[in-house]
Every structure is written in structure tokens, then in C-alpha cells.
Amino acid sequence: xxxxxxxxxxxxxxxxxxxxxxxxxxxxxxxxxxxxxxxxxxxxxxxxxxxxxxxxxxxxxxxxxxxxxxxxxxxxxxxxxxxxxxxxxxxxxxxxxxxxxxxxxxxxxxxxxxxxxxxxxxxxxxxxxxxxxxxxxxxxxxxxxxxxxxxxxxxxxxxxxxxxxxxxxxxxxxxxxxxxxxxxxxxxxxxxxxxxxxxxxxxxxxxxxxxxxxxxxxxxxxxxxxxxxxxxxxxxxxxxxxxxxxxxxxxxxxxxxxxxxxxxxxxxxxxxxxxxxxxxxxxxxxxxxxxxxxxxxxxxxxxxxxxxxxxxxxxxxxxxxxxxx
Numbered sequence: 001x002x003x004x005x006x007x008x009x010x011x012x013x014x015x016x017x018x019x020x021x022x023x024x025x026x027x028x029x030x031x032x033x034x035x036x037x038x039x040x041x042x043x044x045x046x047x048x049x050x051x052x053x054x055x056x057x058x059x060x061x062x063x064x065x066x067x068x069x070x071x072x073x074x075x076x077x078x079x080x081x082x083x084x085x086x087x088x089x090x091x092x093x094x095x096x097x098x099x100x101x102x103x104x105x106x107x108x109x110x111x112x113x114x115x116x117x118x119x120x121x122x123x124x125x126x127x128x129x130x131x132x133x134x135x136x137x138x139x140x141x142x143x144x145x146x147x148x149x150x151x152x153x154x155x156x157x158x159x160x161x162x163x164x165x166x167x168x169x170x171x172x173x174x175x176x177x178x179x180x181x182x183x184x185x186x187x188x189x190x191x192x193x194x195x196x197x198x199x200x201x202x203x204x205x206x207x208x209x210x211x212x213x214x215x216x217x218x219x220x221x222x223x224x225x226x227x228x229x230x231x232x233x234x235x236x237x238x239x240x241x242x243x244x245x246x247x248x249x250x251x252x253x254x255x256x257x258x259x260x261x262x263x264x265x266x267x268x269x270x271x272x273x274x275x276x277x278x279x280x281x282x283x284x285x286x287x288x289x290x291x292x293x294x295x296x297x298x299x300x301x302x303x304x305x306x307x308x309x310x311x312x313x314x315x316x317x318x319x320x321x322x323x324x325x
Contacts (some may be wrong), residue, residue: 038069061273078128078132123161171226184206187219288304
């Protein structure tokens with residue numbers, strides 16, 4: 001099913017979550033190859049953009065084949081958000097700017113007073129969204145959690161403020177900051193937000209199968225679903241969700257050969273955008289996720305976490321295939 005965020009056309013109801021340390025251009029291109037309707041970048045700091053931090057500049061890299069793509073920014077002040085959003089739109093030209101109002105990690109929520117910490121100050125969220133909307137010529141969205149903690153469940157209030165400030169869509173992760181990822185997501189909050197807004201609502205949280213995706217849409221009436229942790233090591237979930245949502249096609253088991261081929265493809269793509277040693281250090285974790293639950297994968301896992309070169313990784317994978325034949 002096709003839908004829109006502002007004037008941005010999106011071909012299906014599957015959106016990639018903006019996962020820190022995961023959603024670089026290499027991973028996004030894999031997600032795109034699986035048909036993902038809308039890609040999201042890793043979040044970047046507004047202050048780091050202002051000060052032209054080298055590492056942050058590298059994180060902004062994107063290619064035209066990844067469109068439509070949403071660039072997520074985190075911060076705590078409307079002025080710095082505005083400057084960062086204008087810089088990104090001028091230099092990277094994303095299709096959408098997304099404002100992080102949900103990150104729970106201490107260095108963002110506590111040290112920087114950003115991400116989910118903003119939920120404690122709804123008025124400031126409105127000021128930030130309005131400032132960014134006025135500053136750029138692309139749709140602006142926001143990703144929120146249900147609240148700061150059990151005493152502050154304010155997703156309805158916050159989402160109304162975000163819509164009134166001019167946002168074109170909102171993503172709801174129905175856990176509090178206090179819950180992090182430890183308790184079951186309360187999808188009823190997504191439905192409450194959807195029922196109260198006129199802009200599109202994207203549901204996020206606890207989608208690990210295509211059946212979860214269909215159930216979330218049926219239960220909440222959300223316009224699209226956002227896949228996060230479920231696609232790490234399993235990008236096939238994207239295609240499975242699209243096929244099931246659009247045509248009720250049942251998922252097929254992913255073979256070991258497909259997983260090995262995908263690991264090698266992922267390593268090649270990462271090597272294009274990062275120095276080999278840096279790329280292979282990232283591939284250690286990715287490879288462990290791809291092979292999670294595979295027979296005898298624990299036997300090569302310690303060696304995977306010591307490898308530093310692409311040829312070394314490929315040799316380990318070939319050795320593993322021979323091991324399990």
C-alpha cells in the first residue's frame with residue numbers, strides 16, 4: 001500500500017528504524033534491496049553538526065539509491081536543531097528530517113538532556129519542531145516514546161503538540177524511557193495516538209515477524225510499521241513484511257547459503273564507505289547476528305570477534321560452511 005509523508009511518496013508500509021551503530025549506508029542499501037519503503041539514518045547530534053565533527057560528517061553519507069530517506073537529528077535546543085537541519089538539507093538533501101524524542105541511552109537522555117528527556121518538557125518539543133519546520137523545505141517528523149516513566153505517560157499530549165507545530169508524521173514507540181526495551185510494548189498507545197491525529201502515525205516496537213506487523217496494523221490502524229531490532233542479522237524480515245502485508249504471502253525460511261552470501265555482501269558494502277579495519281570491526285557484530293542460532297556457529301564465533309580483514313572473514317565463513325555440511 002502506497003502512502004505519503006508530506007509530499008514524499010512511499011511505496012509500502014515498512015520503515016527502517018534509525019538504529020545507532022547499525023543504520024549506516026551499507027545497512028540501508030541492504031534494507032533497500034529488500035524493498036524497504038522508507039529508510040532512516042543513524043541519529044546525529046545537532047551540536048556535532050554545528051561544530052563540523054569529522055565522525056558525524058561521515059555518518060551523514062547517503063546515496064541516491066537509498067531514497068526516500070529520513071535523516072534523524074537529536075539535541076535539546078531549537079536554535080541548534082534549526083542550524084543542523086538547514087546544514088543537512090543543504091549538503092545531503094534528505095527527503096525528510098526526523099526529530100529524536102525517544103532515545104533512552106544515558107549519554108543522550110541524561111547527559112545531553114535530549115532524546116526521551118524532551119518528553120519531560122512538551123513545550124520545548126513544540127518549539128523545536130516548529131523551528132525545524134520553518135527552517136527547511138522538506139517534511140519534518142518526530143519519533144517519540146510513550147513517556148519518561150510510569151508517572152509520565154504523555155504520548156497523547158506530546159503527539160498533539162508535534163502535529164500542531166507542523167510535523168508531517170509521527171512514530172510512536174510505546175515504551176517509556178524507564179522501560180528501555182525490557183518490557184512488552186503497549187500497542188494500545190499507538191492506537192490512541194492514531195485516533196487523535198490527522199497526520200500519519202508509524203508504529204514501532206516488538207515486531208519480529210511479518211505476523212507481528214500485520215497484527216500491529218490491524219490493532220492500531222497505524223499507517224505503517226517501523227522495524228528495528230528485528231532486522232539486525234535478519235534483513236529478510238523487511239521483504240517478508242511487505243509480501244505479507246501487501247499480498248498475504250507466507251514467509252520462507254532463509255537458508256544458510258543466503259545468510260553467508262548476505263554477510264559477504266554486507267562486508268563489501270561496508271568496505272566501500274569505511275577503512276577495512278573499521279568495517280571489519282563492525283562486521284564482527286553483524287556476522288554474529290546473521291549466524292545467531294545456526295548449528296555450530298558458536299565454534300567460529302570467538303575467531304570472528306578477532307578478525308580484522310575481509311579476506312579473513314570470508315575464509316572463516318567458507319570454513320564454517322564446510323564444517324556444517
